Amino acid sequence: MASLEVVRGELADAHKDTRLNLQSVLENNSLTPAQRWGVAVACAYASRNELLKKAILHEARQALGEQAEPVIEDSRAAASLMGMNNIYYRFRHMVGKESYATKRPGLRMNRLGQVLTNKVDFELVCLAVSAINGCEMCVQSHEKVVIDGGISEDQVNDAIRIASVIHAAAVGLES
Template sequence: MSETTEVIKELLESINLPAEYRTNSLELLEKGESRYVRDLKVNFSSTLTSDHLSAKEIGLIGASIAVNNHNKPLLSFFTNFAESNGATAEEIAEAAACASLLASNNIFYRFRHFTQKEKYTQIPARIRMQIMMKPVTGKEFFELMSLAISAVNGCEMCVNAHEDSLIKLGTTEERIFDAVRIASLITATGKLIF
């Protein structure tokens, strides 16, 4: 067995996938003996620890990013990770709901930002967002998930608005940075494992 195949096997086992699981993308890396698989494994492992987020919060952010990215294997992994670290069914459902809500918000507010037309800021959005009023995960953490999803979806206006809200709520920049770092690495893993 090649070193690349061994590293892929270790990565898959850490995500609770069978050693023989392959996507076309993983097969390309394996066939080319890509050294990147070692980076991928280390980067994915680093999503599971943080000095600024609890394991439960990491699991919930991971679940929300996996929902956002339509990634079934990573959704299963992060849902189990969140549950094993104390997340309730309601909190996990809220992570999924956050991804859905932010999908609409990110598209809508990106449109407003891109066009830069005053008229579009005057027309009511008519997007219901009651979940943001009293989230079961708490206002601060819901904003943190919203920021991470907005960063993945590339909505500058949303990223700035959520980051501003978080700072006003007393969140540290290190906590914000870690949430986005984790979201970026989960997204990178999901490009090869889906």
């Protein structure tokens, strides 16, 4: 099994900061273990690097034990849903025409009603993936939901820190 230690070893010297950050952002932060690993798993899927994804999945299963599978499944669902929604809503925002804002998206999102962990944590994961995918509307919407749901700004900040480093690791592994 790939581990984060293997991933860190694969990162060239040009990516030393990412190598160091990859270890630190997943250790000491304000997130619960389920939140931390949920964000990491979804961001690994969103970043599309197979080695990184396998390593994060391995570490998540080690860290969460029996609790891992529902967190992983919700994270996979969030990455996929945001892969769709972030494109659609980013387009609507970027094009800036009122006519698109009135059109029905017509995109199925039944999985939102079938969250295995909890809705606020799922939204936090969606926020992190939306940050990677660069959808301003989705980031703002998910940030509001998680803050209203009781997540602190420190927790939001830590989730986005994880997202940024996971994405940087994927870029580093590909370069």
